[in-house]
Amino acid sequence: MNFLRNYLDKIKPNFEPEGRLSAFRSLFEGLESFLFVPNTTSKSGVHIHDANDSKRAMSIVVIALMPCLLFGMYNVGYQHFLSAGEVTSLFQTFLFGAIAVLPAIIVAYIVGLGIEFTVAQWKGEEIQEGFLVTGIMIPLIVPIDTPLWMIAIATAFAVIFAKEVFGGTGYNIWNVALIARAFLFFAYPSKMSGETVFIRTGEQVVDGFSGATPLGQIGTASHAIQVTDTMGNNLSQFDMFLGLIPGSIGETSKLCIFIGAVILLVTGIANWRTMLSVFVGGIATALIFNLIGTTPSMLVSPLDHILLGGFTFGAVFMATDPVTSCRTNNGKYIFGFLVGMFAILIRILNPGYPEGMMLSILLINSFAPLIDYLVVEVNIKKRLKRI
Amino acid sequence: MIVKLKKGLDIKLAGTPHPINAGVVRSENYTVYPSDFVGFAAKPAVREGDKVVAGSPLLYDKKRPEIKIVSPVSGEVIAVNRGEKRRLTEIVIHSDGKNKEMIFNTKDANSPEILKSLLASAGIFAFIRQRPYDIIASPTDIPRDIFVTAFSSAPLAPNTDFIIKGNEDDFQSGLDALAKLTSGKVHLGIRFDSKSNVLQDAKNVEVTRFDGPHPSGNVGVQINNVKPVNKGEIVWTTDFQAVIFIGRLLNRGIVDFSRPVALTGSEIKEDERCYVTALPGVAVSEWLTPRLKSDSAHLRVISGNVLTGINAGIYGSLHYFDNQISVIPDGYDKNEFLGWILPGPDKYSVAWSFLSRFIDIFRRKEYVIDARIKGGKRAMIFSGEWENVLPMDILPEYLIRAIITFDIEKMENLGVYEIAPEDFALCEFVDTSKMELQKIVREGLDLLYKEMN
Incomplete structure (x- = not known):
């Protein structure tokens, strides 16, 4: 790959601040770091770094x-x-x-x-x-x-x-x-x-x-039905x-989402705490509504909730977004549980729209910093007790 | 007592030293770097042309003039170099090869006050730090406890059991002296598998064994797991090497900073990875170059270990506190094609997104790791990485955030008084966002010290 490296080195000056293509500097740098691992070396602190990076x-x-x-x-x-x-x-x-x-x-x-x-x-x-x-x-x-x-x-x-x-x-x-x-x-x-x-x-x-999704069919039904x-x-x-x-x-195949979940969990990129507690929260909420059971959507079993709509996709790929979910380990449990709970809550109680995962995740995203704040406060309280 | 620490990481780095001492190494010139002394406003006590002996003051602290930094060798001061804003950068001493020593009066050193002033004038206080702030301790304080770490868990770090051989008496004398300086206890942290009798049976101290990966040898980690520092408390910290120096001073009345230095790292020839005896400030070029595998232009010569050491370069010198030289490839000239997506069977990472992590279940591999950052700097994106390598009851991410925003109350509440930059070295290593955490912590501590004093 030396010829490519040499070519990049040759055209690089054009993209420097004074170069004639400097307006495309970010594009060039993006491409360069895409092709070659940046070879900047550490200037302060640790001399060696883990090979992993955000890319x-x-x-x-x-x-x-x-x-x-x-x-x-x-x-x-x-x-x-x-x-x-x-x-x-x-x-x-x-x-x-x-x-x-x-x-x-x-x-x-x-x-x-x-x-x-x-x-x-x-x-x-x-x-x-x-x-x-x-x-x-x-x-x-x-x-x-x-x-x-x-x-x-x-x-x-x-x-x-x-x-x-x-x-x-x-x-x-x-x-x-x-x-x-x-x-x-x-x-x-x-x-x-x-x-x-x-x-x-x-x-x-x-x-x-009829092009209705199974979840849509249940949401609009007035009595318990068999989805088709x-x-x-x-x-x-x-x-x-x-x-x-x-x-x-992307949301329909739970098998494929499961494969994706395995990849994310094995590599440690998605946090198992968040993912697990979304399911726990969803299942718990669905079970409670099963007990009440006054409308067809309340009677949908936890398993069906997981299999229907975007619940699983959201739990695996969306709720686990490291930036917008909670960052403390204990916070992740709470965050996930609330996401699962509200997703089912919205699904069952909102008559206008059958799916609840999107709104639930966005809602709990808003509360993630607050949840983290509380977890941090607990740590602070514990530390103060030491004296 | 045994403390088991689960969190942390032993980086599988190639280049462990053999437990052999290859003898004394010397150089013509010895360099003392004032930047080694944190929390010390260095003022020169000598001028070019002054004659010094081992133990003569070279520097004193502007705010606490009783604290001195002393010369490790006898000879003549040939340069007092200054950098930007006339900041003192180097004091260079031309060795006369005679090893003349200053004799200190150690007769009355039984009283704490006299002992402290002896240690301060003999330059020993440079080796004693305090938490909070991780700066050189003040002789005027009476610390709650003194913590001594008797091992380093850093990558390729020298073995204490090996170093301490022949220094047993000095070590115990040093511990006895430290016990006089605190109102509490002297805590000695040793490795769980240490075979050294002088460590296991040390008197006048509370011995705690630590079992776990790096940073279990960091004194800050030991404090946090034994008796944490709270706001308003001061503890002193030091290591076994300094305790030996104290013992030498008290037993023989001289300053003798000679120490075994481990030559480590993948780029030192296999059979040259050993220990040498050296004084701080010794220039490395002459005796290190023949031991290197390749031309030094492509290497990084580090005084200290790869996590907290200083990039000294082949023309640099051993820094004041270091007992290790690490040489690794620099990597500035290495171009790795599509490295971010290739499976990476030979890349070292804690992440399971590299094939190496899976292969390593079945193999014992030591990695050659170069100094590249291997990624772009980013905002905090992934969470939970730092927690896994910091065995302290501290929320590292929130503490770092508090330091960056300089929210003093939050910093205090989250444990800023318990930490030192070295405690965050592993966090910095594993961070996918490549943040300079040690720098952030050091600057935060300095700023906080200014604010509070």
């Missing part, structure tokens, strides 16, 4: 999202051909989904990274990796039929107003990808829920087609675990 840690999250993304692509194709009543090969199905999903990813990355590079250039700082994760998450948590321009606007809004105004990666209060989702949800509600957005239908659909796929066939819990159901692109 690697963020990349692991992207890798952990890959099973969800690939399955999501396949499922987009599967749902499309199912509703059209066509039988296709596995490859064809995947290809259809890939072509449908890729533009959304490309748009999110171009808009988001464009803003990131601009801000880095403007502030004279290094480009930060946070958006690598956000950029892939945004397409995964929206319905397939979200128009690209909406994704562009939502991404721009989230990156600027949920991250950069706070100071960039590490300073934001709310999960950036979820802010993009919430922006779409409140600005364009008709494109974010209902029966038509979760499946990319062709010109014609077969008779009896778009063709009215009954869906088993195993179907929902595998993920061949309508839903946002």
